[in-house]
Amino acid sequence: MKKIFLLATFLMSFLQMRADEGMWLLMLIKRLNHVDMQKEGLHLTPEEIYSVNHSSLKDAIIQFGGGCTAEVVSDQGLVFTNHHCGYGSIAALSTPEKDYLTNGFWAANNQEEIPAPGLSVRFLVRMDNVSDRINAKLNNKMSPEEREKIIETEYKAIKTENSENGKYTVVVKDFFNGNEFYYFVYQDYKDVRLVGTPPNSLGKFGGDTDNWEWPRHTADFSVFRIYADATGNPAEYSASNTPLKPKHSLPVSLKGYQPDSYTMIVGFPGRTNRYLTSYGIQQMVYRDYPAWVQASKTAMDVMKKYMDKDQATKLNYASQYASVANYWKNRQGTIDAVLKNGTIEDKIEVEKKYLQWANTAANKDPYSGVLEQIDEYYKYVSNRNVERNYSSQLQRNAKYLGVAYTLGSLLKTYAEQDEAGKTEMKPKILANIDRIYEKFNINLEGEMLNSMVGLYKQKVDKSVTSPTLAAVDAKNVSNVAFSSIFATKASALAFVNSPDVAKIDSDPLKKIIDGYIADQKAVAEKYDSADERFQDNTRLFLNGLMKSQPEKSFYPDANSTMRLTYGKVRTLPERADRKYYGISEKDNYYTDVRGMVAKYKKGDEEFDLPQKFLDLMAKKDYGKYADPKTGQLQVNFLSDNDITGGNSGSPIMDGDGNLLGLAFDGNSEALSGDIIFDPEWQRTINVDVRFVLWVIEKYGNANHLINELKLVQ
Template structure:
């Protein structure tokens, strides 16, 4: 009683429950963060959390582009709807549109193959290989350094990958200051189990994307299958569900405002240690250029798909991804206007005791940026999914003539299955007419740019100064999937002697593609020799001032922590940390705000069961009877989404949000609009991550789009 009274008093006095908790920590770093973890209410020991092979981190999975977690002993995985969107699209058609109507496997025999490129990864070892890489690199720079790093990486990977389902990667940290080899188990038989209708999984669409309040049921359930010996295997109807040694239990009661949370996953990339000049480059050229490109592409797909529902289904995943990226770019550009991040970084750079390393890196970046701009436009000139595939297939034929160790990364034996998957997947995500229209627009933009190159022009399909593509698509056999698949094992002569217009173009363009690649690698190699030295200065600077020191996100396993809390986006506005199902009906409208009839009926009937919460305040009802205060505001609904102060970015989509005991309470799926610039600069006052509340997920599975078979295999704890 006294402890509860004290806690409530502290919350009242604090006014705001939390500031954002900066840090995308590597697991090993958590061993030193025990006090901070306890302070936010994490009862799991720091030592336990520092071990990626122990619970709960060994229940966290990667899809290669998103995160997820096992939630049953039978290989059931929960991730975001937008992460599983490609799998839903893969199994959809105009006549059976699972995107719109959703999908529920009532039995395991009904679970659907996710697609030829879908994978699930579990990390099973993290080893420091800095000495091994740098010993081979020495004092090399430029292209020689890039090649040395690549050769060292290939050697380390080859020694690690003992079988076809062990996947290893070598990642650099702090710009190449250190290197780690990540060993993972790779599962290739991934199946779609449950996906709510898009009207739930994407409720609010791109209008609500990155916005708060949010009412999106952004979750999907998948399952990993293995062979009868329990080993990863290719897809087979005879495979059985994977026996997950560790999986997350679910806190059916959920969390309240002020509760501490853990979040683990595989964030993609951040730029928090980049220079002020790199912010300016992104703000003034890169982001506006990319945003305009996305808008143009989306407009073309929309225009071409009118009257062709099957084309719209084929490009649904592409459109969803492009819209998400466009909204983020717009948020970044707005954020740069509101907060002068370049100036903040410039002030910090000016405080560095030594300027020499900074100035050397700055000079190299100044030289590289015009090169990147030129290459961007010239690469646009060949912007075609079909042409890209033809070039990749021809290069693969050439690389396969070499010993495996001498092949370019991406074309080794270990890469052949993924390459084949990409070719197969094109069949369900490609329409020749749409691809041609996109290429026509991009090539036209190149022709109007100041980066035209006569040598490149001579290779491209240009007639009378204009793009001339129609005959390429009309006379190429590559529009047929079987023809593309046959080229996976073809000899170089097959391409070089072909009269197919797209294959002839691929053969002609490949030397130019390789020259561009070599130029990029020359620059990357130079920067990889300069950035580590600069990072040594930055790390020493931060450590001397007690500032957080953690590597930028790079697709490896990270852990962040924080508290459930709202925020103040602008003067006189305070956002509360929870939304409810009642807010869904408040937003109801046309298009992306249409509410499915079963969901609407359940809300209107108040058919909430155990998932209705009368209050989510940390202050007990009785407290204001003892101490003068405002009574906690009633909630009286099912929570849909909540905010936390955790530090997240792209790739954290689908990351499990856990309570202090490691039980699942939600899924990360977004950030607030004001938080988008956190990729460059972390502002603790306004940075908030958005999570779907597990109580909403459970309620949907129980009462709206029932899946009792799935609920039965979960461990749901209700204290």
């Protein structure tokens, strides 16, 4: 009976949802959203959006590289995504002699397209609801351990039942904090090749200064192609592979958009916490995120110091720096937005009403006391959570520790082998050493290790500090690394040529990482039971919250599964300090190339522009890509779609499923959006596909790519 009530609440809340809020599961569109979407401007049927047996919109949307979204735009497997999504692969393929990141790249034909090692894309084949199956075996009297064991058993069975002997990847996810469950069947393609990218000065125009800000003026796109074997199935890279023939590709619209034009975005949003309690938000903005911000900034400063000195280092660390900088600004912006928007106070009011409901006789079991236990949990784990943030940035940025951990385990196993075993392992070992040290700046990494360990020791509470790191001299830990087997490629190769188990066991850097990992495990074990109870309490809290507010709209948080969000093109409220570069405040839903030229600063790392681009701007040769209403080449535009990280590169489409542009960012005023949706301020920033095509054709001279597309005039 409880499950039936939950589902009814879920359906009713879907039907009451605002068009611009919510990230919807595609298989539920027909039952829950389609009528509303039609009223807003959708012309597709539910089956044209999501179908298992026929081609549909979902078949053109892919998860790109595990952390972004992309879309297939031709019947030859051509893919559009954001420049910042392709950034890591572009940087990895670049050298000072062939600097694709700085200068751009356009393949003239398939033979010139460059394989991107390690890059893969993922298609959704189908999904289904297994909530009844799993919940039938669960009850609220179970311990967290019992519950987890049953869920894990069902997960394994569902994966086995649907993988078709390994043909597909099957992922089972919980929704509503563990109240519902769905599985997703994917097909992964691993031969993905770089086709084209604008130079960094266009693809990342505005840099960190403009990131998360409006107005934006950036060509945030890159172009890749998916390759398959002769049967159209996934295959490792091979020269004999051919471009994928997709089930569906998106037509590309040249018609543009107007205020209130219907828009929808389909992609893989990463993570939201819309049902986080006030206690969780306070921990986040007062303790967790400040730690993240400080640790990120420390790492950025070290990288920047060495990147400014040397072009090779700049290329080698470009992707890491960009990623750290993006989250650094996001986390600080989230802190500012939460405090400015009164998010905590809003949550407290919601919780007051919940407590009134939970403390009535009818609802005490099992909901009374749950919120209070969540409050106690955050008090208990507060220092541990801060340590996690400093620790995560230490692990992410101090590469010497990671090298000693991963390569150290391999080298020890290698040293323990007999001669035949060593001979068999050696090629793998050498390949790993080449990969690890290929783009490794020793001096940068030494200073990074000192700085990050020093910050950790200074900021982390002694009750949760790693004893191993506490005993390290932070000013000289780099000297430990430099005296290690893992100091350089040469020292690692010397060990391979003369392996010695005792030597690796006594290596000073490996001792540090081994001790640190053991310390991390000990802390995790200390808090295991508290974390399990917390998961149980958050599940019960959300279950009760939904029951206590049947008039309120509830939808599942993002969790890296395919979602659709729909809304409209929309301006932002006026702000005194905005400069619109020739566009009136009432029309601030778009920007055009006049703004790029106005922002141009010769030689500036963030606002320089290529001379070729400036020459084309002087001629105003916009071709068929100028907007028919404004006569301008529009660059970026705003919509009120509900997105988050992971949606980068997602297609923003019109009511016919034609591509209008690529979602790539949000605005600073709504950086609290992962916690609460603010309909007044929340916006998606998109790159206009007409600007994308103009860059490809007019700037990149790659008209053959335009010819692949189905253009809608």
